[in-house]
Amino acid sequence: MGSLRLGTYTFSSRLILGTGKFSSTSAMIEAVRASGTQLVTVALRRFNREQAEDDLFGPLSEIEGLTLMPNTSGAATAKEAVKAAHISRELSGSPFIKVEIHPNPHHLMPDPIETWEACKILAAEGFIVMPYIPADPVLAKRLEEVGCSSVMPLGSAIGSGQGLSTAEMVKIIIRESSVPVIIDAGLRSPSEACAAMEMGCEAVLVNSAVAVARDPAAMALAFAKAVEAGFEARNAGLMPRSGSAVATSPLTSFLGAAS
Amino acid sequence: MSTIHITLNGERKEIPAGSTVAELLVIADAGRQPVAVVVNEHIVRPDQRDSCILQDQDQVEILVFAGGG
Numbered sequence: 001m002g003s004l005r006l007g008t009y010t011f012s013s014r015l016i017l018g019t020g021k022f023s024s025t026s027a028m029i030e031a032v033r034a035s036g037t038q039l040v041t042v043a044l045r046r047f048n049r050e051q052a053e054d055d056l057f058g059p060l061s062e063i064e065g066l067t068l069m070p071n072t073s074g075a076a077t078a079k080e081a082v083k084a085a086h087i088s089r090e091l092s093g094s095p096f097i098k099v100e101i102h103p104n105p106h107h108l109m110p111d112p113i114e115t116w117e118a119c120k121i122l123a124a125e126g127f128i129v130m131p132y133i134p135a136d137p138v139l140a141k142r143l144e145e146v147g148c149s150s151v152m153p154l155g156s157a158i159g160s161g162q163g164l165s166t167a168e169m170v171k172i173i174i175r176e177s178s179v180p181v182i183i184d185a186g187l188r189s190p191s192e193a194c195a196a197m198e199m200g201c202e203a204v205l206v207n208s209a210v211a212v213a214r215d216p217a218a219m220a221l222a223f224a225k226a227v228e229a230g231f232e233a234r235n236a237g238l239m240p241r242s243g244s245a246v247a248t249s250p251l252t253s254f255l256g257a258a259s
Numbered sequence: 260m261s262t263i264h265i266t267l268n269g270e271r272k273e274i275p276a277g278s279t280v281a282e283l284l285v286i287a288d289a290g291r292q293p294v295a296v297v298v299n300e301h302i303v304r305p306d307q308r309d310s311c312i313l314q315d316q317d318q319v320e321i322l323v324f325a326g327g328g
Binding site for chain 1: 269287288289292293295297300302304320321322323324325326
């Protein structure tokens with residue numbers, strides 16, 4: 001399937017995986033490998049010598065062809081997000097940054113104003129900026145205008161598993177957008193990822209649905225197949241909907257004519 | 260031996276006066292993996308850590324990557 005272009009990078013996989021919530025680092029690594037993903041998100045946290053074995057950098061850097069996309073999780077303002085981005089770039093060496101600014105810990109909805117401000121600064125500094133946003137077509141366009149390499153509207157609230165509840169707004173964003181639109185957050189099942197791709201998304205970002213599955217590696221593979229199927233179906237051309245039945249077999253009756 | 264007090268990842272810590280960032284990483288047992296170091300809001304890159312001498316009351320953050328979506 002055709003390549004996903006983000007900034008100066010191209011990826012053959014259109015599934016982006018989050019690395020949070022897994023029961024162990026090894027379970028996460030197995031899922032990343034099974035999915036064939038080439039882009040994964042990570043988050044900054046304070047070093048803790050008791051949890052030193054949980055460091056993800058070592059195990060992830062051993063996977064060939066994998067690019068890290070640090071997020072700015074924990075930032076409540078543009079200023080904090082920019083600071084997190086600078087530290088992340090220093091640590092990862094990756095130009096990717098997922099701008100994620102949600103000041104309210106209850107609903108985790110992104111702050112559009114702080115997000116726009118942070119994206120403007122980071123795009124000007126040369127980051128490949130990937131903002132996590134509410135499904136707002138006006139905001140999406142404004143972010144494209146300040147140099148974001150994609151826009152990532154939420155399907156539904158982070159970790160909720162409520163699927164593509166924003167589908168109609170996302171369709172407008174896709175229609176208007178000149179940068180890849182990536183569904184980020186809320187997906188529960190591979191069929192929803194497939195639907196997002198059929199709808200016109202260029203990629204899908206999944207974390208919880210894989211991480212909390214009974215078998216994360218198997219679920220990661222299922223999502224990868226669904227994303228690929230949705231993308232190929234879209235390119236193949238979906239048939240138009242009809243308000244009434246349209247026969248697929250001839251209706252001329254030879255049985256009646258024979259009697 | 261004289262000592263200074265710094266704040267490391269939000270906690271007060273006593274270290275030998277004249278310690279560098281590189282020496283702090285050894286003291287904190289953080290030298291075995293890639294880390295980012297921020298001193299008083301400024302990033303201290305790996306090639307600066309041997310020459311960056313910590314001062315009394317410095318605010319130091321040692322950061323790593325953890326799982327996140």
